[in-house]
Amino acid sequence: MKHIAESTVRRLSRYLRFLEDFEAQGHQTISSGALAAQGGTTSAQVRKDLSFFGSFGKRGLGYSVSALSTRIREILGLGRTWNVIIVGAGKIGAALAQYRGFRDRGFHVMSVYDADPARIGRALDGVIIRDQKELESDIARLKPDIALLAVPGDVAQPLVDRLVKSGVRAILNFAPAPLQVPEHVTLRSVNMALELEILSYELVNKRT
């Protein structure tokens, strides 16, 4: 399959949310206009996004809600459970461990790690915080699909190296540090201070 632009993936993910709501409400079909209105985009954009993956709609009848949501789940790789570990049980790590949005989308938090003895052994929403020293042996045993990294910037790269060496192939990074991974590993970064800085830039430079 052709690689899809990230902006398209974001819209598909949004469409899926509405389709699930529509499904829950008992609707069987939905028009591109209704999807567009919910997604803050245009009917033409919706049709373009969806036509990319085959034909789902019938002119005048709209799209089949269940067929379309199944297909988008497939495209996004959501037809399965993804096993996730979280490294770092500070404020952000703890918020991630308890974030209901992950579980709702098939992301299962297997375990949480920290290096701080005061945190090790405590439970976060039923998941016990484990000693970071156990990372390598746990990864070998649990084979997580994705690691979320929520540690201070200065210890992030060594931890990434340990994760990669242990066979982790996808990392979502919340540490405020630029990280290097080999080609075969997928890395995404979320930096909340950076998001605020972009907002600050936009506030200062807003053309009004």
Added chain:
Amino acid sequence: MKHIAESTVRRLSRYLRFLEDFEAQGHQTISSGALAAQGGTTSAQVRKDLSFFGSFGKRGLGYSVSALSTRIREILGLGRTWNVIIVGAGKIGAALAQYRGFRDRGFHVMSVYDADPARIGRALDGVIIRDQKELESDIARLKPDIALLAVPGDVAQPLVDRLVKSGVRAILNFAPAPLQVPEHVTLRSVNMALELEILSYELVNKRT
């Protein structure tokens, strides 16, 4: 000033972090190559990013660390304190309220709001959680620059409407819902489940 692409703003923000480290270590100049190595980019990209804002470097001597960091802070609007309120004191709101990275960059959390009586009156890192009913009167009095929204998706839009009506002009949204704001308001969204979904898409479709 010409509008800068978001990718450039992100790189500038990253350069600033290294410049601050270099400054703390007592360095007075830095080469584009050193900045590039830290930022995971190329010298040519660094020179291009920086030339956009005037001339900071001397061939062979590198950039002045202090002049360059001052200028980037100016560009990003970080030469001042931004007053921030947080709406929603659940897991994410609490993590945000206690996130040190914000304070370090001049973002000052003035107050936190929630609608849950069990949360109201409790303190998050020294900031008392206030009743969401006080939003309008507090905004009139405190005049925050930025509101962080960390509430469930289904109550997000009504809260955005209240914020906008009260005069808030910049919102960083963590609620998993598409939100509408008028033209004069700047809205950015961070959706952690969406970030995981993009990662999941990349894992499924990785060309190996």
